[in-house]
Structures are given as structure tokens and as C-alpha cells.
Amino acid sequence: MKRLQKLIAALSAIVVIAVLVVGIVAPMFAKTEIVMTAFAPSEKPEGEKLDLVMPDADDQEAVIAFAVNLYEIASEKYCTAENSAYMVTFSNTMLGVPVTGQRYDVRNGDKEYYTEYSFIEGDTGFLGSIMGAVAPDSTRFAEVRYTDASMDYINSFKMYTTSDKGAPSYTKDENGNFIYDVDWSTAATTQKPKHDYGYRLTEQDITLDTVTEAKVSYNEEEGYYTLELTLDPVKASAAITIHNLKANMGDAEYTAMVQKIEIWDNGYPRYFHALDTWEGMGGFMESILDFRTTYYFEEYWCDINNYQYMVEYGK
Numbered sequence: 001m002k003r004l005q006k007l008i009a010a011l012s013a014i015v016v017i018a019v020l021v022v023g024i025v026a027p028m029f030a031k032t033e034i035v036m037t038a039f040a041p042s043e044k045p046e047g048e049k050l051d052l053v054m055p056d057a058d059d060q061e062a063v064i065a066f067a068v069n070l071y072e073i074a075s076e077k078y079c080t081a082e083n084s085a086y087m088v089t090f091s092n093t094m095l096g097v098p099v100t101g102q103r104y105d106v107r108n109g110d111k112e113y114y115t116e117y118s119f120i121e122g123d124t125g126f127l128g129s130i131m132g133a134v135a136p137d138s139t140r141f142a143e144v145r146y147t148d149a150s151m152d153y154i155n156s157f158k159m160y161t162t163s164d165k166g167a168p169s170y171t172k173d174e175n176g177n178f179i180y181d182v183d184w185s186t187a188a189t190t191q192k193p194k195h196d197y198g199y200r201l202t203e204q205d206i207t208l209d210t211v212t213e214a215k216v217s218y219n220e221e222e223g224y225y226t227l228e229l230t231l232d233p234v235k236a237s238a239a240i241t242i243h244n245l246k247a248n249m250g251d252a253e254y255t256a257m258v259q260k261i262e263i264w265d266n267g268y269p270r271y272f273h274a275l276d277t278w279e280g281m282g283g284f285m286e287s288i289l290d291f292r293t294t295y296y297f298e299e300y301w302c303d304i305n306n307y308q309y310m311v312e313y314g315k
Contacts, residue, residue: 036300038104038177039087044223045297047077047266054218067214067227071206071261074269075199078295081268083108083302086295094287099139102178106304110149113304113314117142117168117180138248140167142182144313145192153194157313159187180308187313201272201293203240204257210236223265231257233276245278252280269295 050073055062078084088103101118118141141160147153159182161167168182197203204210206229213230233254237245245252256277262270272293279286296302304310 035175036306037175039089039292039294042270042294042296042301043298044264045081045266045268047264047268049223049265050267052265055216057215060214063216064208064211064214067216067229068206068208068211070216070225070227070263070267071201072199073267074261074263075201077267078201078269079199081107081297083299084295084297085301086293087301088291088293090292091290092287093290095285104307104310106302106307106310108302108304112145112147113307113310114145115143115307115309115314117170117178117182119168119170120164140164142168142180142184142187142309144309146314147194151194153191155315156190156192157184157187157315158190159184161186182309184309184313197240201261201269202259202274204231204236204259204274204276205239206231206236206259218265224270225263225265227259227261227263229259229261231259233257249278249280249285251282252278252285254278255286268297271295 050070052066052070055066057063085104085106087105090101090103092099098121099118100121101116103116104114106113118139120139137158137160139160140162141158143156143158145157146155159168166183166186168180170178170180173179200206210231211229212232215228217226218224219226233256234242236257237254242254245254254276256275258275260271260273262272264270272291272295274289274291274293276289276291277286278289300306304314
């Protein structure tokens with residue numbers, strides 16, 4: 001009887017110890033849900049601080065040279081990073097009609113994935129109906145793209161509609177992230193040309209020859225520079241964007257370009273706000289292009305599984 005009591009006591013002690021061990025160890029290995037908010041500022045990526053000296057604010061030539069040099073460093077850092085991502089929220093207001101949307105791009109080594117969603121917002125009446133009917137593929141659409149080093153083209157899977165019926169839509173979750181609803185049944189696969197424009201963060205040229213005014217500041221607490229640049233709209237668009245604009249809008253010309261760029265003090269890009277204006281039809285039509293880009297290098301945002309439709313259609 002005493003042996004049985006001792007055995008029960010020993011087993012009870014083992015059970016208590018096991019429960020305590022599980023209670024301590026289990027939380028250590030429990031999977032913690034990661035809550036991330038799209039378009040929020042990125043964590044600062046690892047990298048040694050650049051050895052830079054701020055220019056004299058009154059020496060505009062020196063400020064422009066400093067800004068262009070830092071932009072070139074950021075462009076190379078981004079384009080040569082092994083894993084990177086960016087997100088864009090944009091607004092294109094034309095004839096008072098707001099076309100808004102979001103873009104997401106992830107690069108893992110030589111593989112690049114891209115999604116874009118575009119909407120005509122609100123009740124825009126007759127003008128909104130006209131724009132949606134004339135240019136549905138640039139107003140109400142959703143698209144997924146993929147390319148890698150083995151391809152000399154970009155694979156595009158895209159759907160669009162001429163009216164609100166069947167158009168992509170979105171809601172937002174409790175963290176403010178976009179949740180998209182897309183009917184891909186009408187989408188078509190096409191191959192788009194692949195270009196190598198060199199290291200850059202924008203298709204507008206930012207060089208000593210295109211920057212007309214510049215301001216530079218440094219946030220010492222968070223460790224990043226802010227460049228505020230005014231570009232010559234003719235020179236900055238000459239290589240790439242003016243050709244795309246004219247192909248779609250005929251006699252259109254860029255009339256103003258203001259860029260705000262935030263760059264970590266280790267050279268990686270943080271944020272880019274481009275505000276460009278163009279006019280067409282003899283000045284009758286004006287459009288304001290407002291693009292806000294946030295850059296990411298952390299593991300979560302460089303994982304295509306954390307984006308809608310990238311895995312299914314990014315092929």
C-alpha cells in the first residue's frame with residue numbers, strides 16, 4: 001500500500017513538473033501573429049551609415065549635387081538589393097474625375113512580382129462615365145505581372161471593365177489594409193516589353209541637368225534625409241515618360257514636376273512622393289499625377305504570400 005502511495009505521489013510530482021515546463025516553454029515557441037500595415041513607414045534596413053557632409057543650404061549648386069548623388073546611391077541600393085518591395089498609392093485627377101489605386105511590387109532575387117488595382121472613385125456623373133468607357137484599361141482594372149531573368153518580356157494577367165459593373169472593388173480591414181475583390185474570369189494574359197533603364201526609383205530622370213531647385217534636410221532622430229526637388233518637366237521626361245504620355249494623349253506635355261524623396265542615412269530609399277502635372281488638347285485638359293511610394297526590405301513585405309493574388313496569378 002505504501003509503495004502504491006509513493007508511486008502515486010511520484011507520478012503526481014512528474015505531472016506537476018510537466019505542466020509547469022509546458023506552461024513555461026510553450027509560450028516561447030507559440031507562433032505570434034504579425035500585424036503589419038501596408039503603406040506605413042518601413043523599418044530601417046541594415047547597412048552602414050554613409051559618410052556624407054550636408055551642403056551649405058545657401059549654395060544651390062552644392063545642394064543639387066548632394067541631392068542627385070544621394071538619389072543615385074538610393075537607386076543603386078534598391079535595384080541591387082537581394083529582396084525588396086515597394087507599395088504605391090496614387091491619384092490621377094483629370095477633368096475633375098479622380099482615378100485612384102494601389103500598386104505592389106516584390107523582388108526576390110531575379111524574380112519580380114507586381115499587382116495593381118485602379119478605380120474611378122465616387123459618383124462622377126457624365127465625365128466619369130466617359131472616362132471609364134474611353135479608357136477602361138487605365139481606369140477600372142486589376143493586373144498581376146511576373147518576370148524573371150529567364151524571360152525577355154513581362155507576363156501580364158489583366159482584367160478591366162467599362163462601367164462599375166464587374167469592376168474591381170475594395171474594403172479595408174481593422175488595420176487599414178486594402179482587401180480587394182476582383183473577378184478575374186475576363187482577364188487576359190499578354191506579354192509586355194521589358195526595358196532596362198538602369199538604376200532608378202522613378203521613370204523621370206533626376207540628374208544634374210534636370211533638377212532646377214533642391215532642398216535637403218536630415219532627421220537625426222530617425223536617421224534619414226529628405227530631398228525636395230523641382231525638375232525641368234521637359235528634360236526630366238524626355239527619355240521615357242513623355243513618349244508614353246504622347247502615345248496615349250497626343251499633344252500632351254508635362255508642365256510641372258515636384259518630388260519629395262526620403263532616403264535612410266545608409267543609402268536605402270524610404271519614401272517617394274511625386275507630384276507631376278501635364279496638359280493636353282491645347283491646355284483644355286489638365287491632369288495631376290500624385291504618386292506616393294513606400295519602400296520595404298523586411299522579410300514580411302518581401303514575401304509574396306502576404307499579398308493578394310500574387311501567388312495565384314504571378315506566373
